[in-house]
Amino acid sequence: MSTLLALARLRAMRDGVAQRITTVRHCHVSERPMVFIPLKLAGEAAAPLGAMVGTDPDHPRLLVVPQPRNRDLRFAFAGELAEVLLPYIESFQKATETVEKKVGEPYERCLDAPQIVVPNRPAVAFTGLLGRSTRFRRVDGPYPVHPSVPLLGRWLTYFTDRASQPGSSLLLAATDVLGAHWATGQSGLEDANLAALVGWIDPPPGMSGPRAAEEAEDPLLWPPAGPATDPGFDNEVLGPAIRAYEDAPTARAVERVAQALRSQLEPTWRLTWRAVELLRALPEGSRVRDRWDADRGSFTRFVERIAEGGPPQARRDGAVGAAARLAGLERARAGYDVQRAYDDPLVMAEYRLTGEAFAGVVTGAEPEHFEGEGRSRKLRPLITVRTQDPVRLAPGAVLGSPDRRGHGAEVVGLAGGEITLKIVKGMGRGKTPAPGAVPQPGERVCYTSLTDDFQTSAALPDPEQTPWTHGGPPEEYAPSDDDAQEEWE
Structure with missing residues (x-):
């Protein structure tokens, strides 16, 4: 836990309400997100029990599996879920735009992309298991399924993979994104309870955050947000309802199971939409749009x-694919951290405390300072910044500034709370700096060793050249009947 986060948690405990730890929103919130709240059978890894899904807070669709151990009913559930999700996904595929590239041919990109919101991180994991369990199913042969089921599985797997990409907003867990913007007076483990987290952030009138979080611990008032259910509910309500269906699989028995699941899902449904509203009320960070563009490109x-x-x-x-994926995730994480800091003074404050960034007032400037002679003579303006931050940057360190995109500087020297910087990038191509390129005396500036410059991908061999130490060249993958035999549990 960082120093500022610890301070925010202490203030939350003192004031009885969650504290903002960002000044802007660092994720994209769609105008028409799809909220998906799944439940699974206790003791099973991926046996769906039911789900509430939809894009309208006032009109959710309830999907029910009256006997989750019945394979046919489970795949019927997957087919019903596909009826909701696939048309939603397809609605974003129709409108496209042409994107021009500096190098290479232009390409088409969807104007928008779908966004799925689930209540918590376990729901993301369950979505991945559901995708893995359905994407290999066959539409013919033994145990055939509806053609939409394997397509649904591929999309669920895709969204789950994107959820592991730092900065992606295609699949959001409400507890994660709320926790990234607010600090509560409870532990991180307790923040995984969506009802308690929302209670701290937006307590009911006349109630404090701690009191709302305490009330959220009552499963009768606020059932677990899934995918696991409350043991008391399983034993006293769900179990008898499922046994009644087994004894007499009638419409009345199905409705009994549906009513039981609705009582567990509706509170979480309201909480998840409240989380969407809370996030939407925050101003969007300037670089969120760039990351959403990357999501749209991936979706396309x-x-x-x-x-x-x-x-x-x-x-x-395979070995090469895994290495490439890991390298991509590392680059995405580094880039996301830098972008958050550049967008948000509160996030940048963490780096100022560690000496990786500083803010101060310009006390002197030489905008027409040159280095070198003859043809090698280059414009290198100098500025002096006075700061009270603990700076831990050595001379020669390359810095960027969140205030000026494309601006670059180099540390020349540090003495007595003053730092001399040499501007090396972002001045224009003339013999004099472009207007506004060099900070003027009296101007407040911020510089950091964090930079969001483009990083090239790691050099990896072709899969056919995978060394024997990593298993040798992988066999070409082709779907087979063995894939369809994969168990759900």
Whole structure:
């Protein structure tokens, strides 16, 4: 836990309400998100029990599996879920734009992309298991399923994969994104309870955050947000309802199970939409749009892959694919951390405390300072900044500034709370700096060693050249009947 986060938690305890730890929102919130709240059978890894899903807070659709151990009913549930999710996903595939590239051919990109919101991180994991359990199903042969089921599985797997990408907003867990913007007076483990977290952030009138969080611990008032259910509910309500269906699988028995599940899902449904409203009320960070553009590009590429008849995602990556995925995640994490700091003074304050950034007032400037002679003579303006921050940057360190995109500087020297910087980038191509390129005396500036410059991908061999130490070249993946035999549990 960082120093500022610890301070925010202490203030939350003192004031009885969660404290903002960001000044802007660092995720995209769609105008029409799809909220998906799944429940699973206790003791099973991926046996769906039911779900509440929809894009309208006032008109959710309830999906029920009256006997989760029945394979046919489970796949019927998957088919019903596909009826809701697939048209929603397809609605974003129709409108596209042409994107021009500096190098290479222009390409088409969807104007918008779908966004799925689930209540918590376990729901993300369950979504992945559900996708893995359905994307290999066959539409013919033994145990055939509706053609929409394997397509649903591929999309659920895709969204789950994107959820692991730092900065992606295609699949959001409400507890994660709320916790990234507010600090409560409870532990991180307790923040995983959506009802308690929302209680701290937005307590009911006349109630403090701690009191609202305490009330959220009562499963009768606020059932677990899933996918696991409350043991008391399982034993006293759900179990008898499922046994009644087994004894007499009638419409009345199905409705009994549906009513039981509705009582567990509706409170979480309201909380998840409240989380969406709380996030939407925050101003969006300036670089959120860039990350959403990347999401739209990824979505478009997957649409094209499906349209071209590509196979479903393999069960596991090969050695080269796994290394490439890990390298991509590391670059995305580094870039996301930098972008958050550049967008948000409160996030940047963490780096100012550690000496990786500083803020201060410009006390002197030499905008027409040059280095070198003859043809090697270059414009290198100098500025002096006075700061009270603990700076731990050595001379020669390359810095960026959140106030000026594309601006770069280099540390020349530090003495007595004053730092001399040499501007090396972002001045224009003339013999004099472009207007506003060099900070003027009296101007407040911020510089940091964090930079969001483009990073090239790691050099990896082709999969066919995988060394024997990593298993050798992998066999070409092709879906088979063995894939369809994968168990749900």
